[in-house]
Structure formats: C-alpha cells, structure tokens
Amino acid sequence: MMLHEANVKKSNWFAACRVEDVAENGGVCVKYEDTQIALFYFTRRNEWYATQNECPHKKQMALSRGMIGTKSDEPKVACPFHKKTFSLATGECLSGDECAIKTYPVKVEHGIVFIGVGETIE
Amino acid sequence: MRILIIGNGMVGHKFCEKLISKKLPGLEITVFGEEQYAAYDRVHLSRFFEGKTVDDLTLAPAGWYKENGINLHLGDPVQAINRTAKLVHTFKGFVIHYDILVLATGSSAFVPRIEGVEKEGVFLYRTIEDLHLIQAYAAKAKTGAVIGGGLLGLEAAKALLDLGIADTHVIEFARRLMPRQLDETGSQMLMTTLTSLGLTIHTDTNTTKIIGKKAITEMQFADGSSLKTDMLVISAGIKPRGELALECGLETGMNGGIVVNNSMQTSDESIYAIGECALYNEMIYGLVAPGYEMAEVAAQEICAMVDKAQSSARKQFTGFDMSTKLKLVGTDVASFGDPFASGDDVRNIVLQDTVKGIYKRINVSADGKYLLGGILVGDASQYNLLLQTFKNKIFLPPHPEDLILPAREAKKDNGAGIVALPDDALICSCESVSKLTICQSVSEGGCETVDAIKKCTKAGTGCGGCLPMIKDLMVHTMKQHGKYVRNVLCEHFQYSRQELFDLIKIHELKTYNDVLDQLGNGDGCEICKPAVSSIIASLWNEMVLAKGNDTAQDSNDRFLANIQKGGTYSVVPRIPGGEITPEKLIVIGQVAQKYGLYTKITGGQRIDMFGAHLSDLPFIWGELIEAGFESGHAYGKALRTVKSCVGTTWCRFGLQDSVSFAIQVEERYRGLRAPHKIKSAVSGCIRECAEAQSKDFGIIATEKGWNLYVCGNGGSKPQHALLLATDINSETCIKYIDRFLMFYIRTADPLTRTATWLNKMEGGIDYLRNVVVNDSLGMAEQWEQEMQQLVNAYQCEWKTAINNPEIRKRFNHFINAPGEKDPTVQFNQLREQKKAANW
Numbered sequence: 018m019m020l021h022e023a024n025v026k027k028s029n030w031f032a033a034c035r036v037e038d039v040a041e042n043g044g045v046c047v048k049y050e051d052t053q054i055a056l057f058y059f060t061r062r063n064e065w066y067a068t069q070n071e072c073p074h075k076k077q078m079a080l081s082r083g084m085i086g087t088k089s090d091e092p093k094v095a096c097p098f099h100k101k102t103f104s105l106a107t108g109e110c111l112s113g114d115e116c117a118i119k120t121y122p123v124k125v126e127h128g129i130v131f132i133g134v135g136e137t138i139e
Numbered sequence: 140m141r142i143l144i145i146g147n148g149m150v151g152h153k154f155c156e157k158l159i160s161k162k163l164p165g166l167e168i169t170v171f172g173e174e175q176y177a178a179y180d181r182v183h184l185s186r187f188f189e190g191k192t193v194d195d196l197t198l199a200p201a202g203w204y205k206e207n208g209i210n211l212h213l214g215d216p217v218q219a220i221n222r223t224a225k226l227v228h229t230f231k232g233f234v235i236h237y238d239i240l241v242l243a244t245g246s247s248a249f250v251p252r253i254e255g256v257e258k259e260g261v262f263l264y265r266t267i268e269d270l271h272l273i274q275a276y277a278a279k280a281k282t283g284a285v286i287g288g289g290l291l292g293l294e295a296a297k298a299l300l301d302l303g304i305a306d307t308h309v310i311e312f313a314r315r316l317m318p319r320q321l322d323e324t325g326s327q328m329l330m331t332t333l334t335s336l337g338l339t340i341h342t343d344t345n346t347t348k349i350i351g352k353k354a355i356t357e358m359q360f361a362d363g364s365s366l367k368t369d370m371l372v373i374s375a376g377i378k379p380r381g382e383l384a385l386e387c388g389l390e391t392g393m394n395g396g397i398v399v400n401n402s403m404q405t406s407d408e409s410i411y412a413i414g415e416c417a418l419y420n421e422m423i424y425g426l427v428a429p430g431y432e433m434a435e436v437a438a439q440e441i442c443a444m445v446d447k448a449q450s451s452a453r454k455q456f457t458g459f460d461m462s463t464k465l466k467l468v469g470t471d472v473a474s475f476g477d478p479f480a481s482g483d484d485v486r487n488i489v490l491q492d493t494v495k496g497i498y499k500r501i502n503v504s505a506d507g508k509y510l511l512g513g514i515l516v517g518d519a520s521q522y523n524l525l526l527q528t529f530k531n532k533i534f535l536p537p538h539p540e541d542l543i544l545p546a547r548e549a550k551k552d553n554g555a556g557i558v559a560l561p562d563d564a565l566i567c568s569c570e571s572v573s574k575l576t577i578c579q580s581v582s583e584g585g586c587e588t589v590d591a592i593k594k595c596t597k598a599g600t601g602c603g604g605c606l607p608m609i610k611d612l613m614v615h616t617m618k619q620h621g622k623y624v625r626n627v628l629c630e631h632f633q634y635s636r637q638e639l640f641d642l643i644k645i646h647e648l649k650t651y652n653d654v655l656d657q658l659g660n661g662d663g664c665e666i667c668k669p670a671v672s673s674i675i676a677s678l679w680n681e682m683v684l685a686k687g688n689d690t691a692q693d694s695n696d697r698f699l700a701n702i703q704k705g706g707t708y709s710v711v712p713r714i715p716g717g718e719i720t721p722e723k724l725i726v727i728g729q730v731a732q733k734y735g736l737y738t739k740i741t742g743g744q745r746i747d748m749f750g751a752h753l754s755d756l757p758f759i760w761g762e763l764i765e766a767g768f769e770s771g772h773a774y775g776k777a778l779r780t781v782k783s784c785v786g787t788t789w790c791r792f793g794l795q796d797s798v799s800f801a802i803q804v805e806e807r808y809r810g811l812r813a814p815h816k817i818k819s820a821v822s823g824c825i826r827e828c829a830e831a832q833s834k835d836f837g838i839i840a841t842e843k844g845w846n847l848y849v850c851g852n853g854g855s856k857p858q859h860a861l862l863l864a865t866d867i868n869s870e871t872c873i874k875y876i877d878r879f880l881m882f883y884i885r886t887a888d889p890l891t892r893t894a895t896w897l898n899k900m901e902g903g904i905d906y907l908r909n910v911v912v913n914d915s916l917g918m919a920e921q922w923e924q925e926m927q928q929l930v931n932a933y934q935c936e937w938k939t940a941i942n943n944p945e946i947r948k949r950f951n952h953f954i955n956a957p958g959e960k961d962p963t964v965q966f967n968q969l970r971e972q973k974k975a976a977n978w
Contacts, residue, residue: 043690086664097694
C-alpha cells in the first residue's frame, strides 16, 4: 500500500522496521540519520503515516508517543505534552494554531515498512 | 491600485490583514519594514526573556505575505517621499510609485537628554534587536537600572529581573509610578508590592549624568545623590516616528506626530497615518487596541475608494478608550475610564488592604447611576465587568461598592453580569470583537468550543484576558438556544461516561477496540481513549497494557511513568503511608545515583526520581522491584498516596495508630483506577498533621475511632472535605470508603475530582451520606463485593511489564535502534542535581 504517491518526485525509500515492530493503532519513533520520524500504524483503518517526531509547540520529541484517532474523518495525532493535535494526512495543526508538521510517504512491502525520505513536490 | 505601506509593526501588519480580508479586486500591496524581522508582538516583548523565541512572538506564519500576494521588503527603510510624483525612495535603492500611501511608522523610544547617554551598557527597550543586546550584556551585570516608571519601564524592569539581575532599580522622574494610570495611593501600593519583590524604586528622581570611562558605572541625580550600576535601560516613553512626514511637508504636531482626521487621512489626501505615529485630536495613542481600530478605519476608507457602494458604511475614528489591564512582575494593575475623576459631582469609593497589597478605586456619578472610571492594583479580577459597565453606561446596582468587594462564598457569580451586557459591548478589545459577534459565532457560525470561536472571530487571540468571558458567553448562548447538548463523551460516543460504564459492564467488554466497535463509531480520539481505558480498568482491573489496550492509554499510563519536560520520565515507587526503612531509602539513593536521576520528596510523602530515559525505565524498575518496591501509580488516574502522621506510635498527642491504618488503606486501594486521581490521608488526632481534610477521603482519629471526611482537594480551587461519618471503627470506615469510591467511579464524568463531583450532585453531602451510610440505593453490598474483586485482582503493573518481552520492547526511544537514547534530551545543573532544559 502506498500513500501520497502523487506527491513523490524522487523518493529515497528507507527501510524503517518490520510491520510487527509498530504498536497497533499507535506510533513508534524511527531514527533516520540525524532525523527522528514518528511512524504510525492506524490498524483500524489499515493506514500508515509518518511525520516529524518533534511537536512544534514546545519543540519536544514526542509525537510518536501520542494517541492517534480521528476528527470527523481526518486521521490525527495528539501530542502527549499539551494535547495539540495534528492531521496525519496533511500535517496541519487541528487545535487552532498556525504551526504544522512535516509528513512523509510510507509504503509496506513484504512485511517491511519503508519511509520516503526523498525530495517531494510542495 | 497600488497601496504602499511604510512600517511592518503590529499596526502595519493588522492593516494588511484587514485589507486582505476585504477581498478587494485589483490591489497591489507593497510593504517596507525597517527591522530585519517580520511584524512581531511588541506588547509581550518581555516574554522573550521568559524563554519565548522570535518565532513565538512573530504575528503571521512565514509565507503569509507571499501567500496573500503582498510584496514584503524587510530591512529596507524608506528614506524619502516625493508627494508630487507619488514616489518613495528606499535605502536599498528602490523607487516605487503609489496611489495610496499608508504610514505605520510607529514610534521610537524617547531618550531624555542626559550627558553620557551614548556610553556602553546603556540600552533602549523597544525592538527584538534591543533585547538581544540587553540579553548579551546582562550576563555580566550584577546591578541594573531602568529610567522610566511607566508601563514600559516596569516591563523592562521585569525583563532585567528575569535575566537574573537581582539588584534592579527603577528611576522615575515623576512623583509616582505609572503617573498616567494610577493615583497617589494606587501608585504607593504598587511600589510597596514591587519593593517586596526585590525592585528598588526611586521616584521624584531626575538623572543628570551617566558616568563611566567607556561603559556606564554610575548614574548621578539632580539632588546630588548617585547610584552605581552595571547597565541602564531607558524606557521613558515614546516619540512618534514622523520624520518622513515632516520632510515631505505633511502637517505634523506635538513631538512629530502626523496629524490625521477621523478617516486617518493626513494633510495629503493620498496619504494615511495609523498607529503610534498618528496624532489625532492632539493625542498620540500608545496602545495596540486603538492602533488596530485606526487600521480598520483606514482599510474601510480604501475599500470605499475601490467599491463606491461601500462608501456609506464606513467607520470613523473618534478617539479611543485608553483603559488598560496588565500584570507587572506578577501584580495586577488596571485603570479604566477617567481614573482620576473627583469633585462635587463625583463619588469616590475606595477599598484598600495594605496586607494583601490591594487598592481599588471607582469613580461614580454623584447620583450613583453611572460608573466614570477607576483604578485596580493587586487584584484586577473585576476589571472586565467594570470596564463593560463603564463603556456601556449600564445602570449601577443600589450599592456600587459591591462591585469592588471581594467575592463572598454566599453570593456566587451566576453569570448574570455577562447576560446583562448589551450586544455591542466590546468583549475583546485587542481585536475589537463585540458580544454580539461572539454570540453569533455560536448560534449561527456553529462554534461550540473556545478554540473554534478564536479561529472564527479572532476574539481572545491577543492578550487572552477575555477568554473566561468568551467561555461564559458560549455556554450561555448554547443554553439559550436549547443547544444544551447531551453530556456525551466526544464525537465517537453518543453516551455519557456513566452510561458507557454501565454498557461496558453489561456487555463485559474488555478492550478499547471492542468498546468502539460495539458502542461507538469512527476511529477514536485522545478524549475517548483514556476515558474508556479508565472505565475498563475500573471494572476489571486487568493489566492496562495488555490485549492491544496499550495505545488506548494516555501517554503516562502507556509508559507507566510521568512524562516530563524534555521527554524523560519520573519514577515514583509506592511508599505506603510514607513509612520506609533505611534499607529501602538506600536502594532509592543507589538507583537514582546509578541512572543519574534528580530526586525530590513529593507532597504525598513519597520520593520522586526525575530524568529517566524511556529505555532505562525497565532496568530502574527491575532494581526497585528486586528491593521490594512496587509501582506507585503516580502516572495513573488512580489512588496515589495515603499520607499519615505518626499517631500513637510516637506522638504524645496521638489517639490511634494512624500509620498502620494508612498503610492498610493504601494497600487496599493501590492501583484502583478512577475518573481522576484519588488522594487520601490519616491523621492521629484533631491537630490534623496529615492534612486529611484536603483529600478525596480523609480519616482523623478520635478517642472512640475515626471520623471520615470526603470530597476535599487541593489544586487550583482548594476545597475542604466534608464530614461523612463520626466515631466509626476501622472495619466500618473501610466499608464506607468502598461504597463511596464505587459510587464515585460509577457516576462521575471523566477527569472530575470527587470535590467537583459532589458539587454537581443534587442534594449534596446529605444525599451522599444517605447513599453511603444509610444505603438508600440498596447498592452497598454489591459495591463492597465489587471492590473486593478489584482488590483481589491487584497486580504491580511494573512487575508484569518487565517480565513480558512484548511489553518491555515498547520501552525504547528508537524502534530501529533499541537502547539508544534520544539525543535531543538536555539537562541543566541546579544545586548539585540536574533539571530539564527550558523549552
């Protein structure tokens, strides 16, 4: 399965972990070079998402430890610190703030989860 | 049409926002700003020293100007205006034509003529650039001084205190502080409070000379005295930036302010001036709210030029109320209307408390009908209501002094104050949003949260002082429209917590996913997940991290520890009743030493260890459990601690063995999950050393047995526990607590402490006593059984967690680099221990 395929210009797919390493309906933090990426397995919807791990509100490396869920049908994550919520699909802040988070494409092949860390078209 | 704006301060930015919001066709907007930074929040500049960054203070997100098609040139001051050719010349060499020119050049700091003012270590307090300079210099300064005891000067003094300069002086030329806002007594009160906070205040003091070789070392005053200081910040008022206007021949006035009419038009009809550079009716408006009002007036003028149909509806500037409220070094100060009104036709009502540092003065018309103005120092909680009463000329009650008396418990505010306000009452003065606009955003715009109202109307996005009123208005409007929606959990569950509790019990559901599939809809969220998880735990008391329930737990429960600033965790082992052996104390010390943890005694007679990395948690707990400790559930909405005093074991006043009973109670209810945290205490006599009356349930020894108190709490709104039963024996006491807790767990809303639960209960403590003591619902036996089942099912979650490899695996920061710690975690040193780095 592949998400945001249309946005990917030249993807450098990075093998992050195995499917079973990721908590169901939750997130884990993936280390890619010096970058921390939050990877979410929304098992209920059979969807994968990846975003920056840092919450822009207080600059804490915490989003992978947040609870995920939906607002209307929009998938979201809530930062464990102050419960600011962000769209997993677009990265937009859903709690009325102007900050947004970076998102990455994700694909799963042969039980391995890949995160697209290449250039993307804005 | 080309609109050119000179100045990118708060008012210049607001003007752009207003213009964009009018969606006019064919506008080309260009902005020139002198500073390197895009418009930022100058009102809260001192927050920069509380750890805010330039980004935090910036008003619009990067890219806003570009997205809205505005050409923004920063760091490029305009140098000349050619009015005949309608051209401006900039520092970087641009020459640009305009159809309409808007001057939002603001003001600069007024610098009094003092010999030596050019020396090193003398600063202004006006721009982010100034702050950077002050911050760098303050690092080596021990003493600091501020010239100016007005609004800005005291802000600057606070900034110096925040920067760690404990010896800070304020020098004011006038005879009192804040001479424009406060009268003699108010000012005196403020001075006493500020002095007690460590500021030294010199009023009636005129600086004549700044002494020092290269950098400032001393200030000399007109009365011959002097003050040694390492640095000086000048914040003695503002001076309108009218140079450009003056040079191109526009009419200017006092101090160089640019003369405008009530459409904000200058003496040249193609040029407008707004904000602190504009002189209206011989007055400069040095606050942000009137500046925003001017921006609106000017934007409407331009709107009318483009679209003739709108020309009749345009607003005029007719002066602005200069009422202000602010927090100065932790002290409320406010003034509104005419703060100094006095004389035959005025009645002054004054309340003064020298111990609490409170001074309140209201000026009322002699017939007692209207409020004319007033001053509040030390407690400005009534400011909003007073300001609205004044502005809307609301008839005063028969005893106007009630308006400034401290609220008594007997006459609680029932929201009537807000209801009485007229529709055009200005609720948010920063963004000038009226009561009507807010109510309409609820009734017609569908806003049902404060966040939604903020987004929709911008109300409450400035200083935030009006947020409580916005919330009250929202609740009031929703009720009025019969929109008192059922008390449902969130969009995923159309049930209240109590209904959900019964349903989960009847259907015997044990995982969050099952509950969502059978009783809810959608995919859950951060509101229903912890609430449902808590219900499941309260009902079955199974390991919270089992059966895929882990990711439905709130973050602290998910990792069985409290997340702290920086992303590390704190560890609290259970120490029942606060009793601990020397051997166990040593183990805690050794573990803390080994894993580099900060240690502190908690308010609940336990020891908290901070700064543990996620991957260290299982190892720390392994060692603690080995030594006989178990989880203290400090991370859960669960029983926390049962405090005790030593009672008859040591104390010469003790009536019962309070320590033993506290341990018995704590071990019975340990791990019990509830809608909110539960705290308890047992005192050995009426001296109440364990503070049992501030707990969810508290027990105090009597000669015959125990008195049981329930529903107290500390926190932001402290409430004493109420007496439920007297002189009962230990067995009865436990029974009553069983019933009380089960009743609470079953019926309270999510995140409701027992005190709030009782406050909402019809019949109050008498009803509760009937249920618990007299068994009026016939539930006592069932509740006692259910509690016994929970007690029997208790397990130490940490013991289970470290012995289960699947659960243990989750205690890693990186999934693809197990054991590796988060490299962004930083600590600072403080008193020979570490603390989390600031955010």
